[in-house]
Amino acid sequence: xxxxxxxxQAVPSGRTPRSSPRSLGDLERGEHGILDRLELPEDAAxxxxxxxxxxxxxVAAAHAAPGGDPRVFRIGGSEIALRRETSTxxxxxxxxxxxxxxxx
Amino acid sequence: xxxCGSCSGCQxxxxxxxxxxxxxxxxxxxxxxxxxxxxxLFNLLTGLRQKVANFPGVTVEQRVGKARLDGDREVLLxxxxxxxxxxxxxxxxxxxxxxxxxxxxxxxxxxxILLVLDSANLGRHxxxxxxxxxxxxxxxxxxxxxxxxxxxxxxxxxDALSKQLGAPVVLISAATGENVDAxxxxxxxxxxxxxxxxxxxxxxxxxxxxxxxxxxxxASYQAPGPPLWTRRLDAVFxxxxxxxIVFFAVVxxxxxxxxxxxxxxxxxxxxxxxxxxxWLGTHLPDSPLRSLLTEGVWSGVGAVLVFLPxxxxxxxxxxxxxxxxxxxxxxxxxxxxxxxxxxQGKSFIPLLSAYACAVPAVLATRTxxxxxxxxxxxLIAPFMTCSxxxxxxxxxxxxxxxxxxxxxxxxxxxxxxxxxLYALGFAAAFSTARLLKSSVLxxxxxxxxxxxxxxxxxxxxxxxxxxxDRSQVFLRRAGIVILPMAVVLWCLAHLPLRxxxxxxxxxxxxxxxxxxxxxLIKPLGFDWRIGVGLISSLAAREVIVxxxxxxxxxxxxxxxxxxxxxxxxxxxxxxxxxxxxxxALAMQCISxxxxxxxxTGGWRWPALQFTYMGALAYCxxxxxxxxxxxxxx
Numbered sequence: 224x225x226x227x228x229x230x231x232q233a234v235p236s237g238r239t240p241r242s243s244p245r246s247l248g249d250l251e252r253g254e255h256g257i258l259d260r261l262e263l264p265e266d267a268a269x270x271x272x273x274x275x276x277x278x279x280x281x282v283a284a285a286h287a288a289p290g291g292d293p294r295v296f297r298i299g300g301s302e303i304a305l306r307r308e309t310s311t312x313x314x315x316x317x318x319x320x321x322x323x324x325x326x327x
Numbered sequence: 328x329x330x331c332g333s334c335s336g337c338q339x340x341x342x343x344x345x346x347x348x349x350x351x352x353x354x355x356x357x358x359x360x361x362x363x364x365x366x367x368l369f370n371l372l373t374g375l376r377q378k379v380a381n382f383p384g385v386t387v388e389q390r391v392g393k394a395r396l397d398g399d400r401e402v403l404l405x406x407x408x409x410x411x412x413x414x415x416x417x418x419x420x421x422x423x424x425x426x427x428x429x430x431x432x433x434x435x436x437x438x439x440i441l442l443v444l445d446s447a448n449l450g451r452h453x454x455x456x457x458x459x460x461x462x463x464x465x466x467x468x469x470x471x472x473x474x475x476x477x478x479x480x481x482x483x484x485x486d487a488l489s490k491q492l493g494a495p496v497v498l499i500s501a502a503t504g505e506n507v508d509a510x511x512x513x514x515x516x517x518x519x520x521x522x523x524x525x526x527x528x529x530x531x532x533x534x535x536x537x538x539x540x541x542x543x544x545x546a547s548y549q550a551p552g553p554p555l556w557t558r559r560l561d562a563v564f565x566x567x568x569x570x571x572i573v574f575f576a577v578v579x580x581x582x583x584x585x586x587x588x589x590x591x592x593x594x595x596x597x598x599x600x601x602x603x604x605x606w607l608g609t610h611l612p613d614s615p616l617r618s619l620l621t622e623g624v625w626s627g628v629g630a631v632l633v634f635l636p637x638x639x640x641x642x643x644x645x646x647x648x649x650x651x652x653x654x655x656x657x658x659x660x661x662x663x664x665x666x667x668x669x670x671q672g673k674s675f676i677p678l679l680s681a682y683a684c685a686v687p688a689v690l691a692t693r694t695x696x697x698x699x700x701x702x703x704x705x706l707i708a709p710f711m712t713c714s715x716x717x718x719x720x721x722x723x724x725x726x727x728x729x730x731x732x733x734x735x736x737x738x739x740x741x742x743x744x745x746x747x748l749y750a751l752g753f754a755a756a757f758s759t760a761r762l763l764k765s766s767v768l769x770x771x772x773x774x775x776x777x778x779x780x781x782x783x784x785x786x787x788x789x790x791x792x793x794x795x796d797r798s799q800v801f802l803r804r805a806g807i808v809i810l811p812m813a814v815v816l817w818c819l820a821h822l823p824l825r826x827x828x829x830x831x832x833x834x835x836x837x838x839x840x841x842x843x844x845x846x847l848i849k850p851l852g853f854d855w856r857i858g859v860g861l862i863s864s865l866a867a868r869e870v871i872v873x874x875x876x877x878x879x880x881x882x883x884x885x886x887x888x889x890x891x892x893x894x895x896x897x898x899x900x901x902x903x904x905x906x907x908x909x910x911a912l913a914m915q916c917i918s919x920x921x922x923x924x925x926x927t928g929g930w931r932w933p934a935l936q937f938t939y940m941g942a943l944a945y946c947x948x949x950x951x952x953x954x955x956x957x958x959x960x
Contacts, residue, residue: 269414300451304658304778
């Protein structure tokens with residue numbers, strides 16, 4: 224914890240530079256990304272896909288419970304809360320633009 | 328925008344009357360994803376002419392109702408559990424699939440389907456149209472919540488969508504009643520079989536979504552803008568600081584309302600039952616039959632009815648929370664805390680309800696889709712301090728603990744003792760949850776997924792339905808058990824007859840049973856009288872107060888000074904503590920056992936629950952008594 228605080232102060236901009244978010248779990252409120260793949264058991268992945276978490280879809284992070292877990296994600300017209308244990312298994316496309324074939 | 332998009336789908340066939348098929352009614356299944364407004368439409372179409380039943384062999388509830396159409400014709404509507412696809416993962420979804428495939432016993436394959444989708448969320452909901460239309464059953468696609476769609480600047484061309492899907496499409500609002508006549512018209516017609524259209528491969532979820540997007544695009548579907556009010560409210564309700572404050576305020580408010588608010592109502596019901604029982608007593612000739620009616624049957628009725636105001640209030644508040652959409656946010660806020668003991672956010676509200684009564688709490692677990700989480704929640708719910716325990720706690724604490732102020736005049740020793748008992752139940756519940764979730768009910772790999780519906784203003788009609796529905800279930804499940812139980816208990820206390828008169832209670836069957844269990848309960852500091860009380864409290868916990876009153880020949884009342892005095896004579900302080908601990912932990916409630924059996928689909932879980940709680944109560948009371956007699960000899 225101390226280490227983290229120290230690191231934060233060491234960065235002049237006041238914000239830790241982050242490598243681009245790799246999974247939904249890395250997204251902070253207001254950020255968005257394009258879903259690439261779901262590394263979950265088939266059953267769980269299927270349920271999430273039915274809710275709109277399909278590869279190529281645009282996902283935005285919204286509010287979270289105190290402590291940041293679970294977090295609400297906006298996908299299509301829906302808002303769906305996922306626990307961190309799930310959202311970190313949904314990987315984002317690296318630096319890709321939204322897929323135009325999937326309407327928001 | 329085309330408000331009545333229905334006519335394209337219905338008009339060509341509206342003239343053809345329903346075929347008269349003697350012997351079997353025309354069955355229409357109401358299908359749709361959760362939160363699409365299925366039940367609102369079902370209630371609107373069927374009104375009071377519906378009943379709730381369980382599907383054979385499963386615990387899933389089915390609601391069947393008759394929709395009356397013009398000219399006294401009727402259609403049987405079946406409200407099926409909400410589904411996301413026809414690939415079943417839960418019992419609910421399996422039921423829906425089996426009914427639609429005609430594989431469910433006792434119910435024929437539906438003749439037609441009403442597919443209810445949320446028009447404001449069509450991008451996702453339209454995906455379900457593919458598997459449903461591929462069944463080849465005549466289907467009306469209902470785009471519900473038209474008011475919401477328009478209000479947020481969205482639109483859709485129902486006619487164009489109908490062409491794309493090969494099935495009639497109507498745009499309605501079940502909440503406002505808009506265009507619901509189009510649905511009635513469809514039901515009255517001979518519905519057309521869907522025209523085959525190109526459907527995507529059903530098991531390929533990304534393809535299905537792309538298909539739905541394309542179809543929506545061709546039907547000029549304009550997704551509505553973000554729900555502004557929902558965003559604004561979430562900025563408060565899910566705010567890192569304000570969110571938890573609102574959460575605790577809501578919880579405290581509900582808690583306060585179901586206790587403080589229900590008290591005068593419960594007193595009224597009690598007085599009414601007592602007065603009518605008294606009237607019955609004076610108008611019947613003195614006989615064992617009179618005693619059976621007034622003391623057995625009537626007090627049994629009273630024991631159930633007295634909880635009704637509180638349960639109605641509880642369901643009213645839960646209904647407001649659920650219909651408004653706040654319940655989902657509360658579940659998100661509570662999730663982390665519940666996850667510590669292996670449960671999840673949706674377990675929170677049922678457990679809160681259990682402070683009023685375990686029966687509605689068990690019914691409220693229906694919102695938990697994950698079966699293991701649901702069973703774990705059901706199993707720990709009776710540990711929460713329900714209101715039936717309060718008269719017992721009040722009596723014993725008042726009898727044994729002199730009131731002294733601890734923290735100011737409002738919080739004294741008696742309140743502290745009561746709080747301690749609440750804490751004991753809470754601790755037992757949560758350690759049991761932890762135990763269950765790390766052993767027999769270890770979570771399967773279903774992720775926690777919770778949809779946040781847009782906030783809506785709860786309608787009076789919707790709340791009324793909920794109250795009616797839940798109170799019926801409560802009265803049926805609890806009443807059916809408590810009545811015969813009350814009669815049996817009366818018989819135990821009044822038989823065998825001696826020279827045509829009821830015996831003194833120590834010579835009755837109940838007294839004999841009390842003496843029989845005395846060796847077993849002696850190590851807890853209880854004598855045979857408490858034994859009789861414990862046996863009678865199997866029906867419902869608070870019955871012990873009345874029984875102890877009868878045993879001492881005093882009016883049984885928690886505030887009765889005479890009863891407190893007699894209790895002090897026969898119970899040691901250690902025994903009193905043991906009795907409190909026993910009541911905090913034991914499952915002395917036939918109604919709950921029955922409901923758990925119904926909801927879990929067998930005797931396995933209620934038997935485990937009863938044994939486990941009984942053993943825990945016995946051991947807890949034993950330890951408490953032995954410790955106390957060591958400290959205070």
